[in-house]
Amino acid sequence: xxxxxxxxxxxxxxxxxxxxxxxxxxxxxxxxxxxxxxxxxxxxxxxxxxxxxxxxxxxxxxxxxxxxxxxxxxxxxxxxxxxxxxxxxxxxxxxxxxxxxxxxxxxxxxxxxxxxxxxxxxxxxxxxxxxxxxxxxxxxxxxxxxxxxxxxxxxxxxxxxxxxxxxxxxxxxxxxxxxxxxxxxxxxxxxxxxxxxxxxxxxxxxxxxxxxxxxxxxxxxxxxxxxxxxxxxxxxxxxxxxxxxxxxxxxxxxxxxxxxxxxxxxxxxxxxxxxxxxxxxxxxxxxxxxxxxxxxxxxxxxxxxx
Amino acid sequence: xxxxxxxxxxxxxxxxxxxxxxxxxxxxxxxxxxxxxxxxxxxxxxxxxxxxxxxxxxxxxxxxxxxxxxxxxxxxxxxxxxxxxxxxxxxxxxxxxxxxxxxxxxxxxxxxxxxxxxxxxxxxxxxxxxxxxxxxxxxxxxxxxxxxxxxxxxxxxxxxxxxxxxxxxxxxxxxxxxxxxxxxxxxxxxxxxxxxxxxxxxxxxxxxxxxxxxxxxxxxxxxxxxxxxxxxxxxxxxxxxxxxxxxxxxxxxxxxxxxxxxxxxxxxxxxxxxxxxxxxxxxxxxxxxxxxxxxxxxxxxxxxxx
Numbered sequence: 001x002x003x004x005x006x007x008x009x010x011x012x013x014x015x016x017x018x019x020x021x022x023x024x025x026x027x028x029x030x031x032x033x034x035x036x037x038x039x040x041x042x043x044x045x046x047x048x049x050x051x052x053x054x055x056x057x058x059x060x061x062x063x064x065x066x067x068x069x070x071x072x073x074x075x076x077x078x079x080x081x082x083x084x085x086x087x088x089x090x091x092x093x094x095x096x097x098x099x100x101x102x103x104x105x106x107x108x109x110x111x112x113x114x115x116x117x118x119x120x121x122x123x124x125x126x127x128x129x130x131x132x133x134x135x136x137x138x139x140x141x142x143x144x145x146x147x148x149x150x151x152x153x154x155x156x157x158x159x160x161x162x163x164x165x166x167x168x169x170x171x172x173x174x175x176x177x178x179x180x181x182x183x184x185x186x187x188x189x190x191x192x193x194x195x196x197x198x199x200x201x202x203x204x205x206x207x208x209x210x211x212x213x214x215x216x217x218x219x220x221x222x223x224x225x226x227x228x229x230x231x232x233x234x235x236x237x238x239x240x241x242x243x244x245x246x247x248x249x250x251x252x253x254x255x256x257x258x259x260x261x262x263x264x265x266x267x268x269x270x271x272x273x274x275x276x277x278x279x280x281x282x283x284x285x286x287x288x289x290x291x292x293x294x295x296x297x298x299x300x301x302x303x304x305x306x
Numbered sequence: 307x308x309x310x311x312x313x314x315x316x317x318x319x320x321x322x323x324x325x326x327x328x329x330x331x332x333x334x335x336x337x338x339x340x341x342x343x344x345x346x347x348x349x350x351x352x353x354x355x356x357x358x359x360x361x362x363x364x365x366x367x368x369x370x371x372x373x374x375x376x377x378x379x380x381x382x383x384x385x386x387x388x389x390x391x392x393x394x395x396x397x398x399x400x401x402x403x404x405x406x407x408x409x410x411x412x413x414x415x416x417x418x419x420x421x422x423x424x425x426x427x428x429x430x431x432x433x434x435x436x437x438x439x440x441x442x443x444x445x446x447x448x449x450x451x452x453x454x455x456x457x458x459x460x461x462x463x464x465x466x467x468x469x470x471x472x473x474x475x476x477x478x479x480x481x482x483x484x485x486x487x488x489x490x491x492x493x494x495x496x497x498x499x500x501x502x503x504x505x506x507x508x509x510x511x512x513x514x515x516x517x518x519x520x521x522x523x524x525x526x527x528x529x530x531x532x533x534x535x536x537x538x539x540x541x542x543x544x545x546x547x548x549x550x551x552x553x554x555x556x557x558x559x560x561x562x563x564x565x566x567x568x569x570x571x572x573x574x575x576x577x578x579x580x581x582x583x584x585x586x587x588x589x590x591x592x593x594x595x596x597x598x599x600x601x602x603x604x605x606x607x608x609x610x611x612x
Contacts, residue, residue, distance in 0.1 A: 032467060038475040041467050092430060097422035116403035117478055120426065124398060124433065125467045131437045132462035135455050145451030149441050152458060156438035161338060161347050161431045169344040172423055 008289060012296045016059060023058045026076045027083065030133050044114040044122035049087050051105045057082045057197060060297065061204035064218050067291040070208020074142050078151055078207060081130040082200040085159050088126035091119055093168065143207055151203045158199035167192025174258040185258045194226030217283050221294060224280035229301050231273045234259035238266060244306050277302035314595060318602045322365060329364045332382045333389065336439050350420040350428035355393050357411045363388045363503060366603065367510035370524050373597040376514020380448050384457055384513060387436040388506040391465050394432035397425055399474065412549070449513055457509045464505035473498025480564040491564045500532030523589050527600060530586035535607050537579040540565035542611070544572060550612050583608035
């Protein structure tokens with residue numbers, strides 16, 4: 001890892017745990033209580049949102065705001081909105097008509113617990129709630145309406161067919177094909193995971209008043225880290241244990257999924273991931289200590305085992 | 307129908323046809339072309355959006371803007387966003403795990419044509435696109451950012467678990483139950499259809515700068531007309547032909563769905579629908595000629611055969 005010797009090391013484990021606590025508390029307030037009518041849909045939404053996610057996306061939103069000198073707590077709502085969208089995408093991905101996964105984060109998936117119909121609706125509801133959270137009038141106390149509007153646009157584009165959904169579509173279409181095209185594979189990975197990761201960073205930076213130059217650096221960081229994250233996911237599907245990764249290990253290979261290890265082999269995939277993390281961290285060279293969490297998150301993403 | 311003798315009659319058929327043309331043209335520009343990558347998702351989105359819908363919701367958005375003295379063309383984007391959400395809800399409602407319908411508007415449903423996985427994603431994509439359309443920077447040329455933000459909030463709340471999704475959840479939970487509670491039935495109808503119809507009206511009025519009093523009148527109109535619309539839907543499911551209504555007639559009864567005719571009988575349901583349309587039109591008594599389209603749409607909603 002490239003590191004400025006003058007920059008203090010962050011205790012990343014502690015940092016992430018405290019951020020996760022902050023984020024969970026905020027999510028708790030954004031999702032209607034289980035006692036809110038109709039109960040079952042709110043139970044289903046909460047079941048998946050509070051299933052033990054890493055909260056990487058909102059952590060990135062807060063860290064990006066911090067990097068450009070903003071108050072991380074003020075952008076919690078935007079990070080939470082992205083997390084709601086991420087959770088909806090997992091619920092729908094797990095459906096029998098999609099990946100047909102029974103477990104996620106070591107727990108039965110939404111449709112196994114609530115039935116397919118409620119799982120579909122819980123996903124729909126989380127996606128809808130994300131935009132409700134982004135458009136709350138209380139956000140106007142801290143941010144200008146036009147900035148909030150541009151964040152809504154940023155996130156909707158990243159989640160749509162030119163972003164996450166586009167990646168998911170190509171992932172489905174590529175399944176079971178023996179020959180995987182390198183361009184298609186990169187498209188899937190940068191879109192399915194990358195675009196929303198990038199939006200979580202850009203939202204934090206935009207809200208915190210990033211300069212053009214800062215926004216460009218954060219965008220470069222996010223582009224590299226997004227692809228890196230998905231390559232590591234592929235590697236973990238081969239090398240991780242089912243218990244560590246919380247879902248069936250080896251499931252990509254079983255489904256003949258388009259993955260980096262399948263196309264390039266494990267060693268080259270690991271090299272690529274390391275290269276991308278290095279580039280991501282280099283993109284932040286113009287920042288001082290305020291970007292240290294982002295740098296170490298970059299390091300975490302490439303070295304994680306879950 | 308109560309009518310001010312000084313108000314000119316509108317040729318509603320012509321009026322709706324010309325509005326529909328305007329709306330279709332706008333929708334055409336909002337949804338990525340079929341030639342946009344990944345092709346199949348855009349094909350699926352377009353297949354359902356251009357399947358011959360009545361465009362009632364965007365027509366209401368434009369008519370509400372007109373009623374309060376605004377330019378109907380300027381609020382097209384908001385009406386189209388609601389139509390995208392309406393279309394997503396139909397695609398997901400038709401899924402095998404939900405109502406399992408093979409036909410909609412006399413055409414095979416999305417999952418019959420594109421498969422269940424693409425139908426789920428097409429619905430997700432239309433919902434996401436709605437918020438992208440609402441947050442486009444070009445809207446800022448005509449409207450203030452804070453008004454746009456309040457319209458996003460209005461629509462997201464109407465589409466969420468306290469609105470449309472809530473109604474759908476209770477509709478599913480009530481299916482097959484012999485005893486239908488009148489309160490639950492009213493909840494389902496006002497939420498499943500009513501909330502989004504109401505939001506389409508309020509969005510148009512808000513954008514066009516409605517006064518508090520005007521907004522209240524439009525809200526009353528929308529509340530009555532929303533429930534009326536769904537009761538007529540129930541009646542048509544009993545009395546209409548499969549060809550007229552574009553889906554299987556009698557399917558509600560076959561599924562033991564919670565409907566007004568099932569609970570109150572056909573005659574009383576018709577009386578209720580007429581009563582609601584009358585109240586809706588009365589709510590507009592403070593408006594002059596500019597609200598005549600809304601009045602006649604109210605009349606259309608109760609007398610329609612499709």
